[in-house]
Amino acid sequence: MDDPAHGVAARPAVTLAHDLRRFAGKLKRRLREQADIGDLTPSQTSVLVRLEQDGPSTTSALARVEGMRPQSMGTIIAVLEGAGLVMGMPDPSDGRQTLIMLTDQCRTWITEGRAAREDWLARTIEARLSPDEQARLVTVIPLLQRLIET
Structure with missing residues (x-):
């Protein structure tokens, strides 16, 4: 270049x-x-990933970490609730607030999607890379991981 x-x-x-x-x-x-992600927007996908990684959260806390207005996050949550991917429950420590969490349906969908992606990648590695190339690829992963560590 x-x-x-x-x-x-x-x-x-x-x-x-x-x-x-x-x-x-x-x-x-x-x-x-x-993996079938349906018609989810990047923002909706980001919320699902955050809830999976960080656990239940309020709409306002999600909005804060995603860098958007609470009203915009409320719209995203409403769509995800309508799709059966998230649900709200009263916050046990403050009943005035609602915690948003993934549904069991969503957790299953995430697990199946991840398995489909990993299966495709494993089959592609086996089909396109020789055993020596696969061994070389193994040595690269730790280097790439160091690039993204904070």
Whole structure:
């Protein structure tokens, strides 16, 4: 990757960053194709992931961490409730508030979707990479994990 405006070759880290970003985007799209996510928007998907990882939360707390207005989050929650993916229950420590949580149906859907994506990826690795290439790929995973650690 050259920078014609400055007449110099890009630094190797910049080229690698560009290639990794493109790869990650393509992999994400391919994985998304392998499991039925229905008509969920990225915001709706993000809320489901957050509830799965962090547990039940109030609408206002979800809005805060997702960087949106509580009214907008309320609309997202209403759609997810209508789809049977989340439900509300009174907060045991403050009955005035409602905690939003994943339904059992949603947890099953998430588990099945994850299994479908991992199955596709495992079959693709086995079909397209030799045993030596698979062994090399194993050594790369810790390096990639270090890139995303906070």
